[in-house]
Amino acid sequence: MRGLSQENSLLEEAQVSIRAARFAPGLSGQERVDLIKDGLCRLKTLGVSIREVKDVLHINER
Numbered sequence: 001m002r003g004l005s006q007e008n009s010l011l012e013e014a015q016v017s018i019r020a021a022r023f024a025p026g027l028s029g030q031e032r033v034d035l036i037k038d039g040l041c042r043l044k045t046l047g048v049s050i051r052e053v054k055d056v057l058h059i060n061e062r
Helices: 009-023 029-046
Strands: none
């Protein structure tokens, strides 16, 4: 997603994990759950919730 990356590397990694969980083809349900958990864990490390950053993460569109 050219031009839609995050300056903070943990936000970027959370964004990548959540987008992969939502949009990557061919993943099992468990793989999707694992990716969501990974993204949420990275946000927790930053001390923020998904609700606090959902508008700055590009996770709602392909």
